[in-house]
Amino acid sequence: MAELLIEARGLHSYYGASHILHGVEISIGRGESLGLMGRNGMGKTTLLKTLLGLVRPRSGEVKVKGVPVTQAPTHRIVRMGIAYVPEGRGIFPNLSVHENLVMTARAGAEGRRDWDYERVLKTFPRLAERLSHGGAQLSGGEQQMLTIGRALLTNPDLLILDEATEGLAPKIAKEIWQIVRVVRASGIATVIVDKNFAAVNAITDRNLILVKGEVVYCGASSDLRSKPEVHQKHLGV
Amino acid sequence: MAMHDAQPRALALVLVIGLAGLAVFPIFGADEKFYMQFLAKVMVMAIFAMSLDLLIGYGGLVSLGHAMYFGLAGYTLMSLTPEYEGASLWISLAAALGVCALAALVVGLLVLRTSGIYFIMVTLAFAQMAYYVVHDSKYLGGSDGKYVYVKPVLSFFGWQPFSLDKLAAFYYVILGTLAGVYFLLRLLLASPFGHVLVGIKANEHRMRSLGFPTFSYKLVAFVIAGVLAGLAGYLAAALDGLVNPELLSWHQSGQALMMVILGGMGTPAGPILGAGALKLLELLLTSWTKHWQLLLGLFIVLVVLVFPNGLASLFGKRKRGGAEHG
Numbered sequence: 001m002a003e004l005l006i007e008a009r010g011l012h013s014y015y016g017a018s019h020i021l022h023g024v025e026i027s028i029g030r031g032e033s034l035g036l037m038g039r040n041g042m043g044k045t046t047l048l049k050t051l052l053g054l055v056r057p058r059s060g061e062v063k064v065k066g067v068p069v070t071q072a073p074t075h076r077i078v079r080m081g082i083a084y085v086p087e088g089r090g091i092f093p094n095l096s097v098h099e100n101l102v103m104t105a106r107a108g109a110e111g112r113r114d115w116d117y118e119r120v121l122k123t124f125p126r127l128a129e130r131l132s133h134g135g136a137q138l139s140g141g142e143q144q145m146l147t148i149g150r151a152l153l154t155n156p157d158l159l160i161l162d163e164a165t166e167g168l169a170p171k172i173a174k175e176i177w178q179i180v181r182v183v184r185a186s187g188i189a190t191v192i193v194d195k196n197f198a199a200v201n202a203i204t205d206r207n208l209i210l211v212k213g214e215v216v217y218c219g220a221s222s223d224l225r226s227k228p229e230v231h232q233k234h235l236g237v
Numbered sequence: 238m239a240m241h242d243a244q245p246r247a248l249a250l251v252l253v254i255g256l257a258g259l260a261v262f263p264i265f266g267a268d269e270k271f272y273m274q275f276l277a278k279v280m281v282m283a284i285f286a287m288s289l290d291l292l293i294g295y296g297g298l299v300s301l302g303h304a305m306y307f308g309l310a311g312y313t314l315m316s317l318t319p320e321y322e323g324a325s326l327w328i329s330l331a332a333a334l335g336v337c338a339l340a341a342l343v344v345g346l347l348v349l350r351t352s353g354i355y356f357i358m359v360t361l362a363f364a365q366m367a368y369y370v371v372h373d374s375k376y377l378g379g380s381d382g383k384y385v386y387v388k389p390v391l392s393f394f395g396w397q398p399f400s401l402d403k404l405a406a407f408y409y410v411i412l413g414t415l416a417g418v419y420f421l422l423r424l425l426l427a428s429p430f431g432h433v434l435v436g437i438k439a440n441e442h443r444m445r446s447l448g449f450p451t452f453s454y455k456l457v458a459f460v461i462a463g464v465l466a467g468l469a470g471y472l473a474a475a476l477d478g479l480v481n482p483e484l485l486s487w488h489q490s491g492q493a494l495m496m497v498i499l500g501g502m503g504t505p506a507g508p509i510l511g512a513g514a515l516k517l518l519e520l521l522l523t524s525w526t527k528h529w530q531l532l533l534g535l536f537i538v539l540v541v542l543v544f545p546n547g548l549a550s551l552f553g554k555r556k557r558g559g560a561e562h563g
Contacts, residue, residue: 093439103429
């Protein structure tokens, strides 16, 4: 496999006294697309937050591009080329669409500037029509596009999408999936968390299933497609 | 590209009219020394309130110790003013602002590690410490304070365009400073730095996960606010010709806080409106009844109930999308 963007070993994370992650291992290669699956409360978001340093693991190690970052501040980890699109979107309601976008625009960790303001507007024409609107005046789908656009403007090597299509109408969700495909094709690695397992599986190279904070399955997407019993057992679908 | 404006047009109009009114007042009211002095003081408080609004309205940092910088600047001017002549304006102003910047940097490094109610308490604690140092220090005049007998001298390489002893001249200097600070803040808030600050108020975690070292941003805002408060304090001390510990007291911090809330947090013009409304009402009510504080309190409660977004919202809603949801 090519150079690893993220490599984590033996992660144990807690919320107070509750033990959430039980020794999780995860790795993401350059340009790779990884689906992170599991039912509610299995530790998907906690795992993402641990990788970003928003939750500190009690033991284990996280490396980004080979550099240990387990104790590094979140903003430094992120600046190494990771963009996080959080669950529930996370636009800034007190900033306009334009401001939400330009705020994060910067060259990537390796100086790439593939994604600029114009390209984002071209990719999301709906946003171009609403530049002066406040962030909170957008529809759910538009807010999601805004968050993804904002993330792309940081020119990341890895884009993390946590429940990007949650609560969206099927038609809008389809648009989001199309955008994710465009992002993938541009060489950005992706980690995708979503309830729609079939859609995730169709787009990713590899999948990882979490059950109660442990990795119970990790394999190629084509592989998972031929194993409905794995779906049945761990995801209940 | 059409940049939207954070300020409704009606409010901008009110501001321009107000500014023009303040500018022409000395021409018609030159004999009204009391009112000139009063308006000058209102403008000084407006600058002070604006500096606090940078922290509260944009950064979401509710400081209850902002008077510390107001007072420190005044005391710096007093210390640098010789008994029978004026201090150089440039030197004393630079020193006053430098002292405030340093104090805000040190205090900011410590207090910005906290947030919410703890932030309020720790900023208050630092201001109270400064208050008692000044209050109990003989050299600084103790609880009586000290006079600044002679106003600072403004000179460009020996040339003095006007003397600040003339109230009208000082009045225009303050008016110019008010306008300057207003535009400086608007510029700052329209800059990427301002956007990050507003983002931190909405959600600090999110800003961090977008790759912004939020602590440094907050610290810079804290120092800028401290320096601008110092600018107001310097002008106040020079205008009154007097410094006393009350300048650093929590009443003073609280008054600025009230002005910000009354006028409208997070609006560029709000603090100016708030300062004007509060001081004007105080003036009217004190001439009318002994129990003016009761009425003033009722007024504030009423405004907060009816216009939760402050007096600035009287002149049209801000166009930026809604409140803190989403």
